[in-house]
C-alpha cells in the first residue's frame with residue numbers, strides 16, 4: 430500500500446525565525462494538505478557574510494518553534510555540511526532518502542522566487558520538487574507570470590491535496606502573511622524596541638535570555654563587552670590577554 434506523502438520544505442537563514450515564516454508555512458500546509466513540513470536553516474560558510482546569530486542559536490529557535498506544531502520538524506541537514514547551502518543539493522538529498530520530486534513542495538516567498546534564475550542548477554532544479562510560492566507583502570504571486578514570462582506556463586494555482594504523481598509545477602498561493610522580516614526584527618532589538626508578537630513567544634524568550642541581536646555586529650552581544658574575569662580561568666588561562 431502506498432502512502433500519499435506531501436512533504437513541505439521551508440529553507441531560510443532564520444536569523445531569527447518569525448511570524449512571516451510561520452504564516453508562509455501554515456498557508457502552504459493548509460493549501461496543499463502537507464503531511465510533513467521540514468524547516469531547514471541554511472549553513473553560511475565562513476567566507477560569506479555571517480548571520481547575526483550562530484547556527485546553534487538559529488537551529489534552537491527553529492526547534493522551539495516546531496515543538497508546538499505536530500507535523501513540523503527542524504532539520505539540521507544543511508547545517509551538518511561545511512559547504513554552502515544550495516536548494517538543489519538539499520532536494521537531491523531528499524531524493525536519496527526515497528522521496529520523489531512530485532512528493533516534495535519547496536515553500537518559498539514570492540520575493541525570493543523572483544531571483545531563482547540566479548540559483549545553482551537553474552532551471553534543472555525546478556524538476557527536483559514542486560515550488561510552492563506564497564505572496565509576501567509587497568510581492569503578490571499574481572504578478573509573477575508577467576514578471577517571469579519564461580516560467581509562466583508552469584505556474585498553476587494551488588489545489589487542495591494535489592496528487593503526488595503529477596509533474597513538478599510552480600504552485601502559486603495567494604495568501605496573507607505578516608508584514609515582517611528578520612532584518613526589521615534585528616533592527617528593533619538593536620534599538621531596544623519590543624519584538625513581542627513578531628516571533629513565537631518561546632523564540633522571544635530565547636532571544637532575550639541569550640541577549641541575541643542587541644549588537645549590530647554579527648555574532649556579538651552587548652553582554653560580551655563586560656568580559657568576565659572568571660571566564661578565562663575556566664580554560665586554565667592565567668587571566669592575561671592571550
Ligand code: ATP
Pocket residue numbers: 440441442443444448449450452453536537538539540541542563564565566606607608609610611612613
Ligand atoms: P532577512 O530580513 O534577514 O533577509 P527574511 O525575513 O526574508 O530575512 P529568510 O530566512 O531569508 O527571512 O526567509 C526564508 C523564506 O521565508 C524566504 O522564502 C522568504 O521569501 C520567506 N519569507 C520570509 N518572511 C516572509 C513573509 N513575511 N511573508 C512571506 N514569506 C516570507
